[in-house]
Amino acid sequence: MLCIGSVKLDNSLLMAPMAGYTTLAFRLMVKKLGAGCVSSEMVSANGLTRSHKKTTDYLKSHPAEKPLSVQIFGSHPEVMAMAAEMAVEAGADLVDINMGCPVRKVVKTGAGAALLKDPGQVARIVSAVRSACSCPVTVKIRAGWSPAGPVAIEIARVIEDCGADAVTVHPRYATQGFSVPADWAWIGRIKERLSIPVIGNGDIFEPSSALRMKKETGCDGVMIGRGAIGNPWIFRQVATMSQGLPEAQPSLSERRSFILDHFGLLCESVEEQRAALAIRGLLLSCTRGLPHSSQFRASIAQIKNRGTLVNTIDNYFSKLENGQT
Ligand SMILES: Cc1cc2nc3c(=O)[nH]c(=O)nc-3n(C[C@H](O)[C@H](O)[C@H](O)COP(=O)(O)O)c2cc1C
CATH class of the missing domain: 1.10.1200.80 (Putative flavin oxidoreducatase; domain 2)
Structure with missing residues (x-):
């Protein structure tokens, strides 16, 4: 079992936030198939605080999907804090801050992965969201913006020091896209240095890879993205495999x-x-x-x-x- 702050997950497998995929319908389906935690896709803090109808629709949730993590993105601490409060009011059990999105439209506003270049702004945003939120706060990061630094270890320490309850590491640089394999060694390095839970993410396409990631990195949880889109039964398959049973294919x-x-x-x-x-x-x-x-x-x-x-x-x-x- 994995605890993130006060929230206990049924298991340590999490569905990754994925724009265009992790709709309420999909979340309800993968929750039934054994995901320990599901996440909304990234929601614009600016859009929420300006009450854009399309943005606030992303906050719709259902009791059957709980615990639900709502991921927000933005670059202004006060706006992020207000958006986090709105997410909690709408039913979020966890608020996740996006510090990994490499899309130009997002990074040019200083949000998403652009924050990895600015540990000071990371600290201001995490502190503001932490103070505004009654629920646990998590942050999803990458290995860094680029190998030139600062890198994930420094960023993760700042995140922990500012009171976050867990950090998810997708170990690629923002400049890399999916062109290179995820470098799981970063997950292990961060796990060694933090005391809050560390969730590993990246390239879990087979149930056995989730078990291998845990073993090789010592991470507390495993987050699955594209692998669960291609095979939503993967959560159940990891659970059966971890009990030494054969991987059951869906009937x-x-x-x-x-x-x-x-x-x-x-x-x-x-x-x-x-x-x-x-x-x-x-x-x-x-x-x-x-x-x-x-x-x-x-x-x-x-x-x-x-x-x-x-x-x-x-x-x-x-x-x-x-x-x-
Ligand atoms: C289509 C697509 C949409 C994504 N949307 C988000 C998002 O909204 N927020 C986020 O933090 N990451 C997003 N990601 C990144 C994933 O959450 C995950 O970190 C990445 O895909 C690596 O994990 P995987 O190898 O298991 O897919 C997205 C990835 C894809 C392919």
Whole structure:
């Protein structure tokens, strides 16, 4: 079990915040599949404090996904503090500060990974959010902005000294993108120097890698991003593997339920056409390796009507279950 401040997680596996993916619907699905903690995608502190409707919509949550971490980004301590208060009021159990986003639109405002260049501003933001927040505060960082420094160890120490309850380390420099493998050695170095929990993140695509990251780095928790988009069952698979049991592949009926339940949840929050589009993006992970899966995915590409989509998905899986394809 992993405790972040006063919040106890069921297990030490966390779903990474991912813009465009970690919607309320997806979070509810991976929570059911065994994630110990789910996170919103990054939410603009400026947008929240100016009450932009689209931004405040990101704060919508459901009791079944708890504990929920809401991630905020911004560069002004007071605005970040106000946004953190709003997130807590809306139901966040943890507030996470983004210090890793390398996207130009974000870093040019001094937010996201740009903060890694400025330990003084890191201190001001973490202190302001800490004082404003009644719940635990976490920070997600990278190895640094670039190898020229300052690097994650210095930043992580500042974060701990300012009262944060945990730090997540995605060990790539902001200048690197995904072009190089995550360097897990950074996670171990930071774990050695901090007393708050350290969560490791980066390149967990197989359940065995999560166990290996824990063993090699001593990290307290493992955060999974792209690996869980491609295989949302990975959380359960890590749990079974850590008990020495073989990795269980999802059954056909589990794959069918994942798609249909997820689609149903999406339809509750966005219009059907957008939900259909979103679900198509996730179909690959649920049908990879199944007979005639590429024809199936092509066949539903044009369907926008909810009933027809559900029937087509149902028929495909029924045929597979009856051995008819
Ligand atoms: C499409 C996409 C969206 C992401 N959005 C966010 C985000 O909103 N906040 C954040 O801190 N990191 C974001 N990340 C980074 C991930 O949280 C994670 O740190 C990174 O993907 C490395 O972990 P992985 O190898 O398990 O995917 C995003 C990554 C991807 C690929």
